[in-house]
Amino acid sequence: MKILDTLKGRFEQALDGLIDNPAAYSARIAQARDPRFGDYQANIAMPLAKTLGKNPVDIANSIVQRLQIDDLCESVDVAGPGFINLKLRSQFLASSLSQAAGNDRLGVSAVRNPQTYVVDYSAPNVAKPMHVGHIRSTVIGDSLCKILRFLGHRVISDNHLGDWGTQFGMVIYGYKHFVDRSAYERAPVAELSRLYRLVQQIIGYQAAVSQIDKTREQLRLAIRRMQELIAKADAGDKKAAKEVKAADRNVAAVRESLEEIERKIANIEGDSSLHAAAHGHPVLDQRAQLETAKLHSGDPENLALWNQFLPWCIEEIETVYRRLGIKFDLQLGESFYHPMLGDLVQRLLSSGLAQQSEGATCIFLEGYDAPMIIRKQDGAFLYATSDLATIEYRLKQYSPDVILYVVDHRQSEHFAKLFAAAAALGYHHVTLKHVSFGTVLGPDGKPFKTRSGTVIGLEYLLDEAVQRAYQVVCHPERLQKANLRMTNEEQHAVAEAVGLGAIKYADLCHNRTSDYEFDIEQMVQLDGNTSAYIQYSFARASSILRNSGVDLGSPNVDSLSMELVNTAERDLALYLLQFEDVLHQCLEDYLPSVLVAYLYGIAKQYAVFFDQCPVLKADNEHLMLSRLRICDATCKTLQKGLELLGIATVPRM
RNA sequence: GGGGUCAUAGCUCAGUUGGAUAGAGCAACGGAUUUCUAAUCCGUCGGUCGGGGGUUCAAGUCCCUCUGGCCCUGCCA
Numbered sequence: 001m002k003i004l005d006t007l008k009g010r011f012e013q014a015l016d017g018l019i020d021n022p023a024a025y026s027a028r029i030a031q032a033r034d035p036r037f038g039d040y041q042a043n044i045a046m047p048l049a050k051t052l053g054k055n056p057v058d059i060a061n062s063i064v065q066r067l068q069i070d071d072l073c074e075s076v077d078v079a080g081p082g083f084i085n086l087k088l089r090s091q092f093l094a095s096s097l098s099q100a101a102g103n104d105r106l107g108v109s110a111v112r113n114p115q116t117y118v119v120d121y122s123a124p125n126v127a128k129p130m131h132v133g134h135i136r137s138t139v140i141g142d143s144l145c146k147i148l149r150f151l152g153h154r155v156i157s158d159n160h161l162g163d164w165g166t167q168f169g170m171v172i173y174g175y176k177h178f179v180d181r182s183a184y185e186r187a188p189v190a191e192l193s194r195l196y197r198l199v200q201q202i203i204g205y206q207a208a209v210s211q212i213d214k215t216r217e218q219l220r221l222a223i224r225r226m227q228e229l230i231a232k233a234d235a236g237d238k239k240a241a242k243e244v245k246a247a248d249r250n251v252a253a254v255r256e257s258l259e260e261i262e263r264k265i266a267n268i269e270g271d272s273s274l275h276a277a278a279h280g281h282p283v284l285d286q287r288a289q290l291e292t293a294k295l296h297s298g299d300p301e302n303l304a305l306w307n308q309f310l311p312w313c314i315e316e317i318e319t320v321y322r323r324l325g326i327k328f329d330l331q332l333g334e335s336f337y338h339p340m341l342g343d344l345v346q347r348l349l350s351s352g353l354a355q356q357s358e359g360a361t362c363i364f365l366e367g368y369d370a371p372m373i374i375r376k377q378d379g380a381f382l383y384a385t386s387d388l389a390t391i392e393y394r395l396k397q398y399s400p401d402v403i404l405y406v407v408d409h410r411q412s413e414h415f416a417k418l419f420a421a422a423a424a425l426g427y428h429h430v431t432l433k434h435v436s437f438g439t440v441l442g443p444d445g446k447p448f449k450t451r452s453g454t455v456i457g458l459e460y461l462l463d464e465a466v467q468r469a470y471q472v473v474c475h476p477e478r479l480q481k482a483n484l485r486m487t488n489e490e491q492h493a494v495a496e497a498v499g500l501g502a503i504k505y506a507d508l509c510h511n512r513t514s515d516y517e518f519d520i521e522q523m524v525q526l527d528g529n530t531s532a533y534i535q536y537s538f539a540r541a542s543s544i545l546r547n548s549g550v551d552l553g554s555p556n557v558d559s560l561s562m563e564l565v566n567t568a569e570r571d572l573a574l575y576l577l578q579f580e581d582v583l584h585q586c587l588e589d590y591l592p593s594v595l596v597a598y599l600y601g602i603a604k605q606y607a608v609f610f611d612q613c614p615v616l617k618a619d620n621e622h623l624m625l626s627r628l629r630i631c632d633a634t635c636k637t638l639q640k641g642l643e644l645l646g647i648a649t650v651p652r653m
Numbered sequence: 654g655g656g657g658u659c660a661u662a663g664c665u666c667a668g669u670u671g672g673a674u675a676g677a678g679c680a681a682c683g684g685a686u687u688u689c690u691a692a693u694c695c696g697u698c699g700g701u702c703g704g705g706g707g708u709u710c711a712a713g714u715c716c717c718u719c720u721g722g723c724c725c726u727g728c729c730a
Contacts, residue, residue: 027670034673043672046710056710080673081710125730166729242720249721334730360728369655369726376728383730410724412657438659439723446723472692482690510666513658515723517665526692528678529666536692544689585669597667600677607693616689631689652690 001096001107004029004581006072007040007086014066019048031578038075038085039574045082056082093573094562100577101633102558106640108580110152118156118394119145121406122326125162126313126333127171129193130320130458132448132518133408136437139504139646140512141406142326143592144435146644147583156398160390161317161333163310165383169292170199172305176291177281189316192309201268202278203285208264215258222251293380296338310335320458324500325646337389341381344389345374353424365420372417387418388425395430402431404590409436409513435590438515440507448518461520466499468524473498473532473653484652497648498532499524504647505531509596529600531647537603538638539653541631544615546651550625552632563626568612572605576633579641592645599641606634 008026015022029042045060052059060078069076075087100107121141124134145157174195175184184191226247233240268274281287295302314331321327345361348354354363354374362371374385394400405415415434422432442448449455472478474491486494506523510516526532550557564570575598582598615631618624639649 024670028672030669030672033669037673041672046672049710083673123730162730358727362727371727373728378728380728382728409658411730413725414730416657478692482692484690511668514666515659519665522665522679525679530678532692536690540690540693547689588669593667594669597677604677608695610689611694614689653692 001100001577002109002580002584003040003088003577007042007069010067010069010072011042011044011063013068014063015044018063018066019051032085035571037079037083038077038087040086040088042084042086044084045078049082060084088574090564090570090573093570093577094564096577097573097633098560098562098629100579101629101636106579106633106636107577108150108583114152114154115401116154116156116398117145117148118158118398118400118403119148119406120158120160120390120404121145122321122328123160123162123407124317125165125167126317127163127167127192127309128196129455130317131455132440132458132461133455134458135503135507136440136512137406137408138321138324138326139507140435140437140592141404142324142646143508143595143644144404144406144587144590146646147586147592147595150640150644151583151587156330156400157328158330158332158394159328161314161331163313163333164296164335164338164386166289166292167196168295168306168309169288169290170203171196171309172291172295172302173284173288174199175305175309178277188309188312192312198277199284199288201264202274202281203288204264205268205278206282206284208261212258212261212265215254215261219251219254219258222247222254226251289378293378296380306335320462323459323462324504325648332390332393334383334386337386337393338381340389340393341385344392345381345385348374348425353421363417363421363424365417365424367420368413368417372421384414384418384421387414388421391418391422391427391430391432392425395427400430402433404433404435406435406437409438412436433590435512437512438510441515441517443517443519445517462500462503464520465503465524466495468520469499469502469532470495472524472526486652490652494650494653497650498526498535498653501531501535501642501647504645505534505596508592508645509600511593512591531642532653534599534603534638534642535647535649536653537606538635538642538649539651540610541606541635541638542651544631545628545635548616548624548628550628552629557625557629560622560625560629562629563623565623566609566613568605568609569627569630572602572609572630572634575602575605576630576637579637583644595641595644599638599645602634602637602641606638609634 007029008023011026011029012022015025019025025044025048028044028047029040032038032041042063045056045063048054048059049056057078060082064076064078064084067076069086072088072092073086074089075085077085079085096107119141121144122134122138124130141157145155148155171192175192178195178198180191180194183194226244229240229244229247233244268278278284291302295306345354348363349361354361356362357364357371359377360373361375362373364371372384373382374388375381391403394403407415412434415432415436419432419434422430440448470491473494474486479486479491502523503520506518507516509529523530524532526536545552552558562573564573578598582595586592586594609630613627615624615627618627642649
């Protein structure tokens with residue numbers, strides 16, 4: 001049900017002949033911000049005051065006069081400086097909801113002009129363990145795909161794996177020199193990620209050793225500068241005080257990085273075998289890079305190792321996807337594009353778009369100081385190169401109208417350059433969009449890590465959430481109180497749905513562009529704005545439907561007119577009917593959080609309805625059936641909405 | 654140095670192309686109630702929307718500036 005479109009249409013008719021571009025102004029109809037003003041409001045008259053040279057209230061009145069909307073609205077009022085407030089007829093809401101409830105798409109129609117979307121999301125680097133940072137891309141991308149598909153678009157989801165990058169050089173080097181054979185045979189992925197971390201740690205250590213003297217000197221200089229400023233500063237001199245403050249911050253920053261360096265060194269030097277390894281393998285970063293270069297140039301040994309490692313790594317991440325219920329149409333990693341890169345760079349060079357600079361092959365773009373480097377001095381290609389090749393491949397294979405990149409905000413400059421380069425290559429007929437998102441922060445407001453600085457594995461977090469959900473949801477006391485006799489199996493299924501839902505919901509409920517604090521304690525708390533609250537609303541409503549014993553699909557019930565006598569049920573009905581509008585709104589800026597806010601609103605409104613409107617104990621049978629159908633519509637909307645977020649529902653909890 | 658982004662209640666966050674008296678959850682406090690699943694509902698408390706200037710009939714929202722945070726900035730992704 002597209003309420004907004006319907007209202008806009010009526011206003012456009014009324015505005016036709018009055019102004020030149022009715023569509024531009026009908027867009028100024030929105031849900032009322034305050035229910036006291038009605039259901040919808042049209043803020044059309046005020047901006048027209050200048051162009052028409054009239055008083056906005058008069059304009060509003062003349063619009064209202066021309067408006068033919070009596071069949072939909074019980075009142076149309078002009079208020080304040082020229083707002084037009086609309087209140088829908090309850091009869092209209094009742095018949096619309098009745099129609100939507102009996103429809104398996106909840107009255108949501110497919111778009112008239114479906115588009116083809118390629119959605120690039122998740123894209124972890126395999127051979128590195130997945131962590132909380134991978135959640136956002138995966139969950140947001142998956143939800144966007146589902147919403148797009150539900151609205152009738154053609155969607156190709158693609159997991160652009162990092163399966164060819166520098167990390168493989170590290171793993172290969174690690175495997176050649178540090179592998180624990182029996183550990184590798186027992187659990188290959190665990191051993192490979194140990195090797196990756198080991199190599200990374202040593203590289204970090206070596207960098208730290210080479211930096212420590214310089215950093216100490218920096219700290220001395222910073223301190224001296226601060227002392228000089230303090231000595232020089234006159235009391236009351238604001239500018240000087242500011243400089244002292246800045247110098248002080250600088251000292252703190254340098255001190256912090258020095259401590260980081262010292263920590264890295266202490267970690268290695270405190271362990272004799274690590275220390276020996278670090279000294280037995282100097283300039284490890286270069287050695288690892290060499291392994292990467294050998295892999296890329298087709299060295300048989302490294303290629304064989306890569307072929308050996310990759311299936312393990314993919315199996316590992318697919319375990320996570322299976323658990324999260326996520327499927328991709330394509331999983332074409334960077335390695336897939338590698339054969340195309342040489343030719344691509346050649347074409348870019350011969351067309352003059354790219355040129356050699358400081359030994360590298362670069363594309364210089366207007367508005368950017370630094371070029372986009374597509375081939376390094378040592379001949380290696382970069383992700384900019386494979387991203388360009390990926391665009392070409394996708395255009396050729398799928399002719400998409402839109403390609404979405406669900407990737408964190410730190411890469412926005414990369415994408416700006418990439419899109420500019422694609423435009424320079426003449427790819428104008430596709431919309432390239434970076435759907436960026438913020439960082440997942442820990443309780444300290446810094447990127448989510450353990451106290452020792454290591455990242456926390458994603459699987460561990462999923463287990464943790466499920467386990468906490470189990471403790472709360474399946475608490476024996478609670479189950480007894482709610483008279484829920486569940487088998488062990490059902491209890492675990494509920495905990496899984498609630499725990500995983502909690503993690504996805506916590507992510508999706510924030511505006512994707514914001515950073516947010518990952519607080520597992522809070523997200524599995526079952527009060528407030530959490531998935532469990534919504535899942536619980538669904539279970540409560542389902543319970544009523546079950547207990548009623550009524551077959552809502554039977555023709556006599558299905559065609560029954562609804563009654564919206566109580567404001568609680570009228571408000572709920574209005575909410576439910578906005579589903580389609582909300583989904584379209586989600587896609588305007590690719591914001592799943594809009595859908596989340598909507599579902600939370602339904603759940604809260606349902607709670608009010610539940611409190612105030614007895615269903616099975618309603619005054620008469622007709623009212624009971626009417627309310628049952630409202631429960632049914634609520635269930636279906638919550639379920640579908642959660643499904644579009646990738647969150648499961650359970651019939652009882 | 655250059656560029657990007659953010660700053661809203663004690664805490665975590667919303668805030669639709671600028672719209673009417675800035676919202677929610679948590680926390681705190683007070684009520685309802687033996688419930689069709691109380692994991693509920695209602696109420697109270699809590700904000701010079703970082704500071705200053707500007708545009709506008711109207712600014713949390715747009716522009717300028719200052720302060721502070723985070724991110725990026727030629728060979729990682």
